[in-house]
Amino acid sequence: MCEPTSDAPDPYPSRRRLLGTVAASATAVAVPLLGTDRAHATERTTAAGNSATTGPQGTGKALSVTLLGTNGGPPPLATRYGISSALVVNGRTYVVDCGRGAVTQYLRAGLSMPSLAGIFLTHLHADHIADYYAFPMLAAGAAGAQGFHTPVEVHGPGPAGIASTVTGAPGPLPGTVAMTRLAGQAYASSPTFFMAEHTGTDPATLLNVHDVLPPGTVGASATNTAPAMRPFTVMENDDVKVTAVLVPHGAVFPAYAYRFDTDHGSVVFSGDTTPTPNLVTLARGADVLVHEALYPEGLTGLGLPQALVDHIMAGHTDVAELGRIAAQSDVRTLIATHLGPGQRTAVSDATWRRLLRDSARDADYGGRMLLGSDLMHVAVR
Template sequence: MCDHGKSMEPEGEHSGNSPAGGRWRRRDLLRASAVGGGALLGGGALIGGGVLLGAAQSAPAAHSATVPSAKHAQRQRGLELVLLGTAAGPVPDPKRAGISSALIVDGAVYLVDAGLGAPRQFAAAGLDRSALRNMFITHLHADHLMSYYDFFLTAPGRPAPVTAHGPGPAGALPPKEQGSTPGTVDPRDPTPGLKDHTEDCHAAFAYSSNILMRSVGSADPRDLVDVHDIALPAVGASALGDTAPRMRPFPVMEDKRVKVTATLVPHGPVFPSFAFRFDTDHGSVTFSGDTRPTPNLVQLAHDTDLLVHEAVPDAAMQAPGLTGSHSRASHTALSQVGGIAQRCGARRLVLSHIGSGTSQPIDSPQWTRTVKQTYDGPVTVGADLMRFTVTARS
């Protein structure tokens, strides 16, 4: 695999467990609402029988973008990005599915986030569920997680288990923002990580799963996912302190196709929140996750072939009250994204996890012009089911 930047060995690890102590089993306080409406969008019939669709067959440049076509043959070699969903936020968007992206590396699929409708988009892109190898969740906001468990409720047949990587328990809740009036859901365990979230989903859907295993021979969803909470290097990060201190990228996983590294990024009070980089023999792709500008991302994405970055209109940053303060603490203004990509040395920039912040549709030409003021590479304002072929720089 290709190396980048400085050494990526972790400086240490912590378990991510709550200071209050160990886990306990709870059947009476399940967070079934975390799955939300996503299960309704991910019917098993939508996933079965697909094949991997390749990128454009004649791509003279280092990158090319296409839309799906049934005429494309399955690619057994190469690196391709598919934007499954590009919407920002948990409110359903009639024109965009929830945030989710798929990387196809030599025929194997690696999923980054699983927002609302991700299994449906996975099927619409012609991806084969049996080719899904790993899932990576940047953070545990609902809009990145709504349809995560759908992939195990609706899997056709008995595919090999998927390995899921994501944040561990935060360990503490931040104080409320001025003007907010929060309660505390599940006060005995209010900050579960991805592994605990998955166990709760198993329990929440126990009746459906138990019936379907007995009546139609469905797979046991517990056999379809192996969850790993990502261990953090000892850099002084915490839910009640600095959620994303300066740090070196650290390794998450590696197989024969891809090496995945990560860094913490600042996303308001959310902890942990990750950006991910995928290095392959064919090139590299970096996902910003949800973040305000941070040098951690610039270091992670140094010389990346393709940077997938979030963007919020500048006007949203000036909104009054909690909306504006959340945007400023958690996201990157459109006018800032180009400069970030330029400092990274990214060969191409793709905007995803986007929204206008108003009732007006996104003006893609205007967004592109804004970014190009500070970035001299190719820019694409992402749309659902766009595909990009990626090749390494020579």
């Protein structure tokens, strides 16, 4: 179902080859690496000089990933924060998705607001954007390590091209640019009051927002959400080149997976998706693939009706598929996140690890598979 593109040239031949080894460490609790004996031997070798840390600050690494939140779905949990990740490149931070609690977790991870260089939204479901506008709204006018020093570049899905069915919100669905403008209008009282006392800043001035739309030649639409395509460039600067592909996620359009290529390695974020050749193409040869994971039996154990379980499965990836996706993509490390269900009473960490181990074995995947947890920190190089 998720075959790699045959005989296609590698679109990422340069930056990823500069990576040496990938070291993994977790905040508070070390997360075992899963897979073959070779993978475990690699863990012992590379982890020897990389102790667990309380966050990416002070690690001296040029490229690292921190999972700010790992819960899948909008319902809030006490034990997991909403889906959000942070990629640090040469001291600059790029946040991918802004689920519930992302701002709190960002600070708990030891990241500073002045280091925030970009925000990337994979799609506009509530569990991925709940804390998005909280970043500029809470940092507006704050000084020093609590505020922004320069505007943050934001990239997120453009308009879907369909009408809204929400009461009181007629017209077409907003993309990221329009959503940001509307959020600024909805929360206008707070900055207005602060600015009247000369203590605040208009949050809109702290963001430079871009709608991401797929190339017109792809033929994508709300009725053809993820046709086969090559990755296209979203953004590039001195630190990183960001490319994207469309991924299928139920009725959502556009929904993206993003790849970050740096001189120190490559990291891919799947967003919410079912298995798709587009993601395999995007992730090929990456050092780290951060991928969503769903366990259908865990959903059934919550007492959900089978029709709802089937509906959720139609827009997500069964954890049993992750080994095959990792193998076909030829990635060095896969990190499972956006865990569904996220309740440990429904699916224990031990069960998730067993499922990942079984998936790797069934696919003969010899790389490493990590179970994501909140504030888990992975030093890439």
